[in-house]
Amino acid sequence: MADGETKAPPCAECGSSEHVLDACPLRAMIERDARLRREREERRGAERPLAPVGRDLAAVIEATAAMATASDEDIHRMEVRLRRQERNERLLASGVAEPGPLRDEDRRMLLDETFDPNKHAMRVVRGWLARATDTVTPDRNMLVLCGERGTGKTLAAAWAIAQMGGRYVTLEEYLRDYARWQRDRSREDGGKAELSRYDASGLLVIDELRGDLSRDDLDDWLAKLERPAWHRIVDRRQSRRRQLTIALTNAKKGEVEPPSGFLGALVDGTYDGRTYDRMRRDAYVIGIEGKSMRGGAL
Ligand SMILES: Nc1ncnc2c1ncn2[C@@H]1O[C@H](COP(=O)(O)OP(=O)(O)O)[C@@H](O)[C@H]1O
Ligand SMILES: [Mg+2]
Secondary structure, eight states, rough: OOOOOOOOOTTTTTOOOSOOGGGGHHHHHHHHHHHHHHHHHHHHHHSSSOOOOOSSSSHHHHHHHTTOOOHHHHHHHHHHHHHHHHHHHHHHHTTTTSSSSSSHHHHHHHHOOOSSSTSHHHHHHHHHHHHOSSSSSSOEEEEEEEETSSHHHHHHHHHHHHOOEEEEEEEHHHHHHHHHHHHHHTTTTTTTTHHHHHHHHHOOOOOOOOOTTSOSSSOOOHTTTTTHHHHHHHHHHEEEEEEEEEEOOOHHHOOOOOOOOHHHHHHTTTOHHHHHEEEEEEEEEOOOOOOOOOSEEE
């Protein structure tokens, strides 16, 4: 700037006397940001599926007319598709499908409803679920199915999970979680996470209860937890009427009767008297008949 010239007033945006307001780089940046924001908002307005009433009502009315042309079959197909998706998600989330025992073919059978609804186990579970979920006079909220391998117990329980969602766990897994819970009980959160997912579930399926307690197919230290763990399941869940529990055991029919097997163990106190009392009031114990439906050797 030459000597003697009067200095321009400082820039009104940034206070610099080196440039005038129109040449201010800060001002240019602020204006560009504002422009970009406006453009973004306009674009977002254009993407809105339905124009706000008053601005483009005609488009809304046109879209409504198009919806009404969907046929009953279209709507029915969609309903079937959504129900199938829901059932699939429930099965996958419960733990009964991968890595659980439900094979892909069996899951498909449940989704397509191509299973045999009259197999004993399936009939029992369907009938019980209908009664146990009755909103006026709900029936007993625990079902114990006893029966040989391959009689469709797990599939029937998975059907119930597909209907209403729930959690699937084997006794052994449950005992491991129970052991972890006991170990962590003194911690701040009480190690609750391990067991709360079972406590909170609207339907709990607990599979592979031991038919014959004399067989040592569980590690000793886990077997010792069976009594308190089973008591906890029965106690926690039976006090909440709306929570349903299905327990499955491969005990043969003879083993179901006292004095041996699961029921025998209940009666003679292996599972403790309070557990037995609660179950007498709140559970049905049913022997499933029929030959194994599993193909090939097991
Ligand atoms: N209701 C049914 N309809 C058709 N097939 C069935 C039915 N129930 C069971 N099965 C067949 O029998 C097999 C064994 O059933 P599963 O539920 O695993 O028996 P369990 O749990 O009693 O050992 C299944 O993999 C399935 O293929
Ligand atoms: Mg099974």
